[in-house]
Amino acid sequence: MSTAIAFLTRRKGGKFWHWTDIVTWVWLIGGLIVMFGPAVWLTFSSFKTPAGLAEFPPSLLPYVTQQVRVEGYEKPLPLFNAKLADGSTRVLAEVRRIGIVSQMVDPKAPGEIIKVRIGDREPVREISFATExxxxxxxxxxxxxxxxxxxxxxxxxxxxxxxxxxxxxxxxxxxxxxxxxxxxxxxxxxxxxxxxxxxxxxxxxxxxxxxxxxxxxxxxxxxxxxxxxxxxxxxxxxxxxxxxxxxxxxxxxxxxxxxxxxxxxxxxxxxxxxxxxxxxxxxxxxxxxxxxxxxxxxxxxxxxxxxxxxxxxxxxxxxxxxxxxxxxxxxxxxxxxxxxxxxxxxxxxx
Amino acid sequence: MGSITLSNIQKSYGAVHVLHDINLAIEEGEFVVFVGPSGCGKSTLLRVIAGLEKVTGGDLKINGTRVNDVSAADRGLAMVFQSYALYPHMTVRQNLAFGLENSGMPKPEIATRIAEAARMLEIDSYMDRRPGQLSGGQRQRVAIGRAIVRRPTAFLLDEPLSNLDAELRVSTRAEIAALHARLKSTMIYVTHDQVEAMTLANRIVVMRAGRIEQVGTPLDLYNEPANRFVAGFIGAPHMNFIEAEVAGSSPDGLTLRAGDGTLIPVALEGTALKTGEAVSLGVRPQHIDLANGDLSSGLAASVRMVEALGSETVIHAETLGQKLLAIVPGQRRLVAGETITLSWKNAPLHLFGADGLRIGTAQPR
Amino acid sequence: MAQPKPPSERPAAPQRHDWLSVLLQPVHLVMGLADYPLRYLQKKTGIGGMAAFFLAPNMLIFAIFVLLPLVINLIYSVTGGSALFLDERSFVGADQYRQIFDCTNYLDPMSCQEDAFWTAVGNTFWFVVLQVSLMILVSLITALILNRELIGRSFWRAVFFFPVLLSPVVVGLIWRWILQRQGLLNSMLYPLGFEPYTWLSDRTFAFAAVVGVSIWAHMGFYTLILLAGLQAIPKDLYEAAEMDGTKPARIFWRITLPLLMPNLLVVIVLALIKAVQVFDEVFVLTGGGPGTSTLFLTQYIYETGFVSLPRNAGLAAAASILMGLVLVVLTLLQLGIARKNENKGKR
Structure with missing residues (x-):
């Protein structure tokens, strides 16, 4: 292993890093990112949903908000990590949003509506490739x-x-x-x-x-x-x-x-x-x-x-x-x- | 079937004349060798016969039919090239079959012919290899095989041995001779190597600068070269030439004076040479021997260099004011600088005029 | 290209796969059948006729699609009207050229009747100057770096070559995607406190982007040629210089650069020729905009001849001939350099 590292970091002349070695590797790694990066970025983006594409700042991987079917609601509901008033965090499904307040339910106990400020909730996200x-x-x-x-x-x-x-x-x-x-x-x-x-x-x-x-x-x-x-x-x-x-x-x-x-x-x-x-x-x-x-x-x-x-x-x-x-x-x-x-x-x- | 007649053949590229007025009749079954230094036109002449070059003048006949305007494919000849020119992307078998397929021969017959040629040339074991996987000698055999399967009117061979090493060249030479004896077809063979010419040919055609210098059997050329060029070209090492002038003549011979003034009496019948005329006297190195100190019957010479080959000794000597090469049988103890006596007592002496043409064969007197 | 060994010296190719020979079977059959009429043709016309036969298709296509258009181009440029067919066009002499050169002030494109042409000329000029000089610099640095003793040189060479193969449309789209308002560039600048900006709507930045993107897309090609030139410089020259205690900078200026000069000149002229014709990736990236800030000559010709109504083929032809003249000068320059290099090689 150590010989492999020695081999990979081999450089001009003696033991010490010459400044040209640093320039070389900075240039090469930079080149790798600049040359391949845009195409890779584009490829990752191509698997995002329109909503994912509109996100700013964008994520590298195609994420979507996880959804769940809750009894009593027709459409699947998005899942959030909500910070409650008592300081605990729970996974809740959002029913609707009114102004800065989100009405949420616990998917397991859908009877009770919990109100959470929208700043206090984070979507639960999963990677999903939009092959459509x-x-x-x-x-x-x-x-x-x-x-x-x-x-x-x-x-x-x-x-x-x-x-x-x-x-x-x-x-x-x-x-x-x-x-x-x-x-x-x-x-x-x-x-x-x-x-x-x-x-x-x-x-x-x-x-x-x-x-x-x-x-x-x-x-x-x-x-x-x-x-x-x-x-x-x-x-x-x-x-x-x-x-x-x-x-x-x-x-x-x-x-x-x-x-x-x-x-x-x-x-x-x-x-x-x-x-x-x-x-x-x-x-x-x-x-x-x-x-x-x-x-x-x-x-x-x-x-x-x-x-x-x-x-x-x-x-x-x-x-x-x-x-x-x-x-x-x-x-x-x-x-x-x-x-x-x-x-x-x-x-x-x- | 297989006679080829050339009459007044000319070939020129624009203003450059490569072949001048070539006349030659090749008999059926003959093995004819074109020999000469490089650039003498021998290869061009072969390509003209093959149909790969168009003649610019004269008539070329194969079996009595004029073929000047017949394409190479339709002349019924086969050629073995110096580089063998095997198709690198085909196996040996495909190489042999290619020409036969092109002439529309049915597959079974192609197979029989190939099998026959393969047996004859002992190339069976590598029929499915490609030329790149073969040694030089094997490629050579395949190239010959490709010609044989065609059963051509005549075989044309363009320096086929020049890419082989010395040992292989000798053995392949013998095989080609055996092949000719067996097939009995006409073969035309181009080489610059006079040993090949001597060993293979029924008749040798010596060429120089686009002209035929002499045509004859190997021994004819060796014994009675028509001119100084042929004399120098045939036989190895080269014939010695002694430049001299006629010092006097008598009914039974001449007296020649060499460069250093030594007089050489020779026996020669019926010449019209006049006193003072320049001649050269050719004597082959093998015909010179050492005389045992008997100065009356020989020439005093000083040894410049000695090459002991074991079976014979090559002596580079100096006499008559010029260099002379002698090959004597056996092993002799000689050192450079030593004075020896050379003798050509029984040697044929070839006499050439100032124009280089043969005058006759003289005997020393 | 690297001269492969002549076929006779190569080791024999491995036996062909069976499926390939099966696949080639019908091709062989067709080519075999073609032999019958062609053998007849050869009988009639001789070998010389066959040479003409082999050459004919290529030369015919050249004649119809390259040489004939050149002639028609000249005719177009001296005729007027919006018709496409020559017999419907009227002779107008040098009017098209006059229109192009009709300016009140030759230093100000906007004072010309064909202000778009002169804008395109100006843009193209600055594009050529910036793109070629920067690209050659970047390519040269990259080539010098790749020429060092490097692990995995062919990998790194491939890295820089990758965009060369991409189609201009793809290149344009990739960068449009990156430079758009919600794009990668803005999202990288955002954490640093910059507000999202529509870069390609900014005249200056759009031009810079066009230059940058075209450098990105093409530098790998020039790097490759320069690298080949660098590798052709004998190693012992460097060793000798090192033995003499020459400083690296001096080695570069006195050995590397002079010996690379022939390649460098070729590369510069090649890049110039390409840069003058810039179109595809710009068309997709900015469409010539915003306004006319990235309108280049080829796009001007395209729009004058095909997009704007009425079509003005005569004007487009005149403009393309002017552009062609520049290209001919550049190409002759290149051939001149190539010949000079060749002569040097002989000496």
């Missing part, structure tokens, strides 16, 4: 639809991206032809053209080909990612050309070379691109916001933003749906974070 925050939006609102739309866009766009980008990368890495450098240049140049610059004309193209208010209108403009072509091409350049020669001698057609040789061998890079693409498409916001104007077509991101922009924000639903929207990304973060970080560190691409 999650189930209601799916049942009553269109969130299931939005979830489905998001999944459809993400999966379809990622599949097309993988195929289209890998085909282009194959052509650009394994064939000699006129205009290869020009094609490469065009692809790199598109890195310079972000969506916000071509927003208006892209919209007009999408509408003139009839893809306005269609999920395909969201998908198609995003699939030819220059980043993807770039990552895959760099990887394919490491595949020896002799393999392709061998396959040609083996009577493989160029398509078979692509599908049977190149694609399986590029699997690691394809996996990285797939992860990137899933995160990109899942998180896309501005473009779907423009293309999709019918409620039943919204993706999660658009739906969330529209609902949260309404005058009367139903935070308990919004928070729960925000958590749902985070889930895939958090899963990617937990299981595949290493792929992404090495991918970014090497290429500087996001």
């Amino acid at each position: 925050n999650y189930t209601q939006p799916f049942m009553q609102f269109d969130f299931f639809r939005y979830l489905w739309n998001s999944v459809f866009v993400t999966v379809t766009a990622t599949l097309i991206t993988l195929i289209v980008n890998s085909m282009a990368a194959f052509a650009l890495s394994k064939y000699e032809f006129k205009g290869r450098n020009a094609a490469m240049l065009v692809i790199l140049a598109t890195l310079m053209v972000p969506l916000s610059v071509i927003l208006v004309p892209l919209y007009s193209i999408i509408s003139s080909v009839g893809l306005f208010n269609s999920l395909w209108g969201v998908i198609l403009p995003t699939v030819a990612t220059p980043t993807g072509v770039f990552i895959l091409r760099q990887y394919m350049l490491t595949i020896p050309d002799e393999l392709i020669d061998a396959a040609r001698m083996d009577k493989a057609s160029e398509w078979q070379i692509y599908w049977r040789i190149i694609v399986p061998l590029t699997a690691p890079a394809l996996a990285v691109l797939a992860i990137f693409s899933v995160v990109w498409r899942w998180n896309d916001f501005l473009w779907p916001l423009i293309v999709l104007s019918r409620r039943e077509l919204y993706t999660l991101q658009v739906g969330l933003s529209i609902y949260s922009g309404e005058l009367n924000v139903q935070w308990h639903y919004i928070l729960a749906m925000t958590v749902v929207t985070m889930i895939p990304v958090v899963l990617v973060f937990i299981f595949l974070q290493r792929f992404i970080t090495t991918g970014i560190a090497g290429s500087g691409l996001k």
Whole structure:
């Protein structure tokens, strides 16, 4: 145990804490709180009832006041720890409140009404997860639809991206032809053209080909990612050309070379691109916001933003749906974070 | 089935000419080795035959049919690559089957062929492993197996032994020779190693700078090299060349004068060499022996270095104003700086003109 | 990306799970069937034709959804009217640009006809300056700390990277929730005697929040690149400096910083390019408000082209072209730096 502590508190140089060690750990612990804290806070909040959300100052965990059925009363009554005039404390159920006085009964002996000043009573609280925050939006609102739309866009766009980008990368890495450098240049140049610059004309193209208010209108403009072509091409350049020669001698057609040789061998890079693409498409916001104007077509991101922009924000639903929207990304973060970080560190691409 | 004819084959990349006017007829069942220093165009020539490179001029015929515009897949040839080029994501079995599946062969026949090849090459025990799990020698066998199952018109082998260690190279060389004897198919083999060429070939094609220097059986090339390049390339260690000029001629021979003025009389019939013409005299190290102090029948030389290999002794000597290498059988006690007498009494002396071309084989007189 | 070993040198992959191969069966079948027409195509067009075939889908999508819009954008910016289709729009020359640049006093956005544009430009400018400089500083400090001998470095690196993956909408909502009247910030300040405050209704604080939140959301990405740069600095340089008795501060200024400079420049330009386009998380967090205090260029383009009635595609196009010019300059700067770095690497 002591060696474990020594190991965990190991620091620069000798035995004493250097001031940089203190800065380091303050920064790291602070970072842990600042980076994870907000999302954790949001997740805890998402399990609170509207009443719990309105509470100030808020509690971390979702508490509700315990209720009890008392004989002679129709509705369940809230339970309180009441301080009585004689100084003792009893658990009582509140019948009604009149001004600053609360009329209470003992749940076990409901005959006698006890009057307590409201300052002298504390609610008896229990932890309760308001899971209806999650189930209601799916049942009553269109969130299931939005979830489905998001999944459809993400999966379809990622599949097309993988195929289209890998085909282009194959052509650009394994064939000699006129205009290869020009094609490469065009692809790199598109890195310079972000969506916000071509927003208006892209919209007009999408509408003139009839893809306005269609999920395909969201998908198609995003699939030819220059980043993807770039990552895959760099990887394919490491595949020896002799393999392709061998396959040609083996009577493989160029398509078979692509599908049977190149694609399986590029699997690691394809996996990285797939992860990137899933995160990109899942998180896309501005473009779907423009293309999709019918409620039943919204993706999660658009739906969330529209609902949260309404005058009367139903935070308990919004928070729960925000958590749902985070889930895939958090899963990617937990299981595949290493792929992404090495991918970014090497290429500087996001 | 399996004859390949090259006539006036040219290959250039833009302005760079890699192959100049190659003419060669390869007979059915022959084992032909293309040999030459790196960059001589031998690999390119093989790839041209394979169909992996397009010819820029001339005719390429397989079994009499012009195949210039036939794709690599349809030429019916199989190739073994220097890096083996096994598909890393497939098992050995899948590697062998890939080409057969592509030509639409029914599954049972594929299985029979693979089983047959596996038995022949003794690779049965690792048919379900992937190339990454195999040793270099095992990969080599699989690469050959992938060619065999195709039952090709001809086998093309591009430096197949260069990635193996020395010991394995010798044994695999013997196996390839045995394989050829058994299959009796045409094989074209590219190497830069003249020992491989000598041991394997029915005929050797020596290439330099995109041109064929000489074509012939190994012993033809060894005994009668067409020029100084072939003479120097074939045989190890290299042939010694003594630069000399013609000092005088008589009906039964010539007298040559070496760089340091020593006169060397040789017997040579029917030459038109004139006095004063520059020639070089080639003699293989193995053909030089030690004369036992009898200066009249040999050359005085001083020993620069001695390599005792046990079975033979390699002597780096200096004589006639230049360096000379001699390999003598057995063990000799010699030290650097010692003066010895070398003799080439029975050696064939290869005489080359100033242009490097062969004049003839002379005998010492 | 970290260059994985070439396939031929990797140990063979473990045998695929059966369910995966079953799952891939129909895909293989489709791809196998595709081979018949494609083999025919290859016979007709040769290998060169196949190269074109492989390249075509990607380039076609590029052409339709990137290159064509660029051209149309130019046309939009010199035509007027509220119509979307080009043939219904009339040529107006440089009117859109003239409208944008129509100001009585060039130092005061409110004196311009398109005051919203210039407000957005001003906001974007200050956002870019503050966000990039602060974020790079924070990222650099974090990277330096993560580069120390640290237990669980990859865990800590992941901690700072986490928000990068979150969607801008989620980021906006998380912080709206924290900054609202009954939010976490107020509840933490309450015990210290501060009354609850609606932070996002405060012009100054809303802007600060936008800067802060966008730093929070993106710093992990830049930290990662800087950390990679730091780890590429050979350890023996530090050891040699330590042997010479160099002070830590001097090591930082004379060794770490100069050697990190190429990465730092790349990171700065990348951050600039991103910052100029800021939109998503701000849109959700503040919606550009209160008033126009957090209205940025992309939102201006979006609102001019899509939200305000009548739609003014021409004006939006002109504004986006002006923004595009800034981005092109920044990107060329980045490519220039990248090339310079590459050349240095060669020498």
